[in-house]
Amino acid sequence: MIIIGISFSHNGSVCLLKDGKVIVAIQAERLTRVKRQALDLDKNQTALNLCLDYCLSYSKVKIEDIDYIAFSTPWALKDLKEKCIEWINGISPKKRISVKSVSHHLAHAEYIIHYGNNENGTVCVIDGSGSYGNEIKKNDYNDLEDIYKNNDNHKLGYTKETVSIYKYKQNKLSAKFKVLSSNTKVIDFTDNIRSYFHSIGHIWEIVSNLIFQNGNQAGKVMGLIGFNKEKIEKKFLEFDRDFKPIINVDFLNTEIKKIKAKKNKPTDISFLADIIQKDTNDYVISLINKFISEKDKAIYLSGGVMLNIKLNTEIAKNFPNKKIIINGSTEDNGTSIGAASAIFRKLQKRNITENPTDYYGKKYTYEEVEKSLIEKELNFKVLNNDDLSEFIANEIVNSKVIMLSYGRSEFGPRALGHRSILANAFDPLTKSKLDTEIKLREPYRPYAPIVLENDYEKYFDLKFKSPFMLFDSKVLNNKLPAITHVDGTSRPQTVNRDNGIVYDILLKIKKIKGIPVCLNTSLNRPGEPICEKPDDAINYALNSEADYLVIENFLVNLSKN
Numbered sequence: 001m002i003i004i005g006i007s008f009s010h011n012g013s014v015c016l017l018k019d020g021k022v023i024v025a026i027q028a029e030r031l032t033r034v035k036r037q038a039l040d041l042d043k044n045q046t047a048l049n050l051c052l053d054y055c056l057s058y059s060k061v062k063i064e065d066i067d068y069i070a071f072s073t074p075w076a077l078k079d080l081k082e083k084c085i086e087w088i089n090g091i092s093p094k095k096r097i098s099v100k101s102v103s104h105h106l107a108h109a110e111y112i113i114h115y116g117n118n119e120n121g122t123v124c125v126i127d128g129s130g131s132y133g134n135e136i137k138k139n140d141y142n143d144l145e146d147i148y149k150n151n152d153n154h155k156l157g158y159t160k161e162t163v164s165i166y167k168y169k170q171n172k173l174s175a176k177f178k179v180l181s182s183n184t185k186v187i188d189f190t191d192n193i194r195s196y197f198h199s200i201g202h203i204w205e206i207v208s209n210l211i212f213q214n215g216n217q218a219g220k221v222m223g224l225i226g227f228n229k230e231k232i233e234k235k236f237l238e239f240d241r242d243f244k245p246i247i248n249v250d251f252l253n254t255e256i257k258k259i260k261a262k263k264n265k266p267t268d269i270s271f272l273a274d275i276i277q278k279d280t281n282d283y284v285i286s287l288i289n290k291f292i293s294e295k296d297k298a299i300y301l302s303g304g305v306m307l308n309i310k311l312n313t314e315i316a317k318n319f320p321n322k323k324i325i326i327n328g329s330t331e332d333n334g335t336s337i338g339a340a341s342a343i344f345r346k347l348q349k350r351n352i353t354e355n356p357t358d359y360y361g362k363k364y365t366y367e368e369v370e371k372s373l374i375e376k377e378l379n380f381k382v383l384n385n386d387d388l389s390e391f392i393a394n395e396i397v398n399s400k401v402i403m404l405s406y407g408r409s410e411f412g413p414r415a416l417g418h419r420s421i422l423a424n425a426f427d428p429l430t431k432s433k434l435d436t437e438i439k440l441r442e443p444y445r446p447y448a449p450i451v452l453e454n455d456y457e458k459y460f461d462l463k464f465k466s467p468f469m470l471f472d473s474k475v476l477n478n479k480l481p482a483i484t485h486v487d488g489t490s491r492p493q494t495v496n497r498d499n500g501i502v503y504d505i506l507l508k509i510k511k512i513k514g515i516p517v518c519l520n521t522s523l524n525r526p527g528e529p530i531c532e533k534p535d536d537a538i539n540y541a542l543n544s545e546a547d548y549l550v551i552e553n554f555l556v557n558l559s560k561n
């Protein structure tokens with residue numbers, strides 16, 4: 001059975017599921033080169049077709065082989081299903097393909113249970129906002145009568161799901177709790193009155209707007225944690241006994257007016273990051289405590305808020321006896337996989353599980369890479385894996401910067417060593433070189449390390465493997481200045497043989513330095529999506545101060561080109 005999953009969202013994505021297994025998945029932004037490329041059927045059909053073609057050609061599947069389209073959206077459904085039927089059948093003249101929709105939080109939940117090895121547990125989904133309240137019931141599992149009995153459909157149409165708790169037990173997912181949040185009005189930095197939902201995701205958006213005049217910089221807000229030295233008792237977010245998050249609008253608007261009166265640098269108002277992080281941790285830990293049971297073996301985490309490494313680390317600390325299950329695409333791109341998995345499980349009435357991974361993109365062939373390099377008239381060498389990893393390790397230790405595109409591209413927002421920039425973690429000058437010459441980033445933002453899975457405990461205070469860079473930890477070694485944040489923490493990715501050439505590179509760095517650690521940051525300019533194709537990497541490399549570009553086994557010395 002072949003199902004195409006689609007996330008119609010600001011993190012638009014498409015995946016192909018064959019007999020319950022993810023064969024390929026791609027975010028639209030990687031192909032259109034527009035950061036946070038939305039997918040919808042009114043304005044972005046070309047982007048959608050690009051993603052579909054990518055998945056079909058990778059899988060060698062023809063359009064008439066597709067059995068179902070499964071989609072999820074955090075936007076109003078309106079006539080999306082009808083438009084989707086029209087779209088797919090317009091390009092599939094030989095066969096009529098059936099289209100199914102899955103409510104948004106359910107798709108987030110199904111995404112993560114896909115990777116849980118069928119462990120019984122509590123599933124926690126938190127994002128900005130998901131499906132509208134009046135559009136959930138017909139899609140979601142129907143255990144939510146309590147929520148619906150006191151609400152008429154008209155009122156529900158003004159609410160959106162912002163927090164959901166599901167139980168996963170004996171292969172059955174059932175909804176236990178859902179917050180349907182209403183709107184609130186907040187003054188934004190440019191003096192508009194804007195509508196937000198009372199949600200964790202939206203309070204991060206507001207604070208991101210307040211500090212950076214851009215609502216999509218939650219990661220940068222997190223980077224400010226550790227700069228503030230004052231004790232802060234204020235709260236932006238509270239919750240009542242029903243666990244409804246409530247944005248403290250009066251306090252927030254007072255702070256916005258105060259901050260607007262001065263021209264503050266982000267580090268001068270870093271206390272805002274501390275407040276919002278503490279509020280988020282307090283809410284989520286209390287919520288999980290309320291719903292977790294002794295019998296649960298696992299806590300499954302999904303939704304955009306779960307990209308918050310400080311929160312994830314706090315959850316892991318608070319529930320040391322539960323297995324934390326999380327994968328690299330917790331934000332909306334993951335809902336294409338979630339929607340497709342939900343429909344597969346429902347139709348086939350059987351469960352599926354796969355090992356967590358985020359390498360769902362394409363690996364480019366020798367011919368494709370060679371063609372791109374020749375077109376740009378670049379000189380290159382082709383090395384075997386052993387020589388290539390040895391060369392890269394030596395050059396990293398010599399403080400050279402390597403741009404690396406190797407293997408299947410990552411699906412989510414983290415570069416996990418397949419579309420990465422690698423640099424010397426031991427050199428105190430590495431960070432400023434990357435900030436000013438290559439990544440063009442603000443000096444307060446930290447860089448993350450990769451470390452061999454067998455050795456991480458010697459260098460990081462991490463209690464478990466972290467293959468998707470979704471937890472932080474104290475750095476235990478003072479020889480790693482380039483990857484140690486101002487508060488002494490770091491966000492390591494633990495690496496094993498399955499991660500490809502970065503594993504070999506770390507083995508060789510270990511031989512030279514005794515410590516298998518390297519700085520790893522994403523292969524993209526600020527404001528651009530991570531590189532996907534060889535041409536994307538070449539264009540970036542040629543306009544940067546990096547020393548080498550490596551695409552598969554091709555080595556390009558950038559100073560000689």
Ligand SMILES: [Fe+2]
Nearest residue numbers: 074127304332
């Ligand atoms: Fe979402």
